């Protein structure tokens with residue numbers, strides 16, 4: 142089985158505190174600008190992870206543990222300070238509602254824009270356009286500028302485009318939560334179809350029952366480090382403090 146995602150020793154620091162008082166800045170200047178004025182922290186700390194093609198993986202952890210940051214590194218929208226990330230095949234990510242959409246363009250134009258970003262040609266998008274529209278259930282709103290869409294409508298269109306690009310690797314962050322229940326059910330069924338078809342899935346969600354039904358493997362993060370990589374039920378038990 143080939144490796145679909147290889148994360149090797151990545152670390153990512155963010156600035157914890159941007160503002161300083163004038164007094165602190167003055168002291169810093171008088172001391173010859175030694176040290177760093179802004180305090181930093183590691184959102185990810187030496188994280189390594191290998192995911193084989195066809196694996197279904199849940200990234201689990203408490204708020205702020207680094208799940209979304211790790212997913213953004215896998216999708217390529219964020220670059221690590223150190224370490225490397227490699228992926229094989231077409232990667233489609235549903236990471237932030239509205240990401241990859243231009244607010245002033247219509248839903249229709251955004252399907253072409255988003256499809257192109259995800260690696261489809263114009264002809265391929267045209268060929269699949271009707272299916273994309275049908276799955277999204279956006280209807281006549283397809284010709285409305287997306288700045289007037291609700292967050293659920295964004296999700297519908299983004300999800301629909303992403304699954305119709307036939308991705309090898311599908312990344313999904315919490316955003317399914319903005320969809321209404323019938324659409325969520327439809328998305329979940331589609332995600333399961335992708336998994337059954339041998340696609341690689343990486344999912345971030347606090348819905349632990351849901352991820353347990355979709356994913357086989359659970360990677361548990363704490364303060365930016367992987368503390369457990371195990372069958373999903375085991376990782377969920379640990380997160381719930383049942384171990």
Ligand SMILES: Nc1ncnc2c1ncn2[C@@H]1O[C@H](COP(=O)(O)OP(=O)(O)OP(=O)(O)O)[C@@H](O)[C@H]1O
Nearest residue numbers: 155156184202203204205206207208209210211345
């Ligand atoms: N662009 C950024 N700039 C500064 N800090 C950031 C940035 N993105 C994330 N962080 C911080 O990094 C830490 C990890 O964030 P991340 O969103 O990855 O956590 P998470 O595990 O997905 O959390 P949640 O369950 O709340 O969604 C948090 O403390 C967050 O505030």
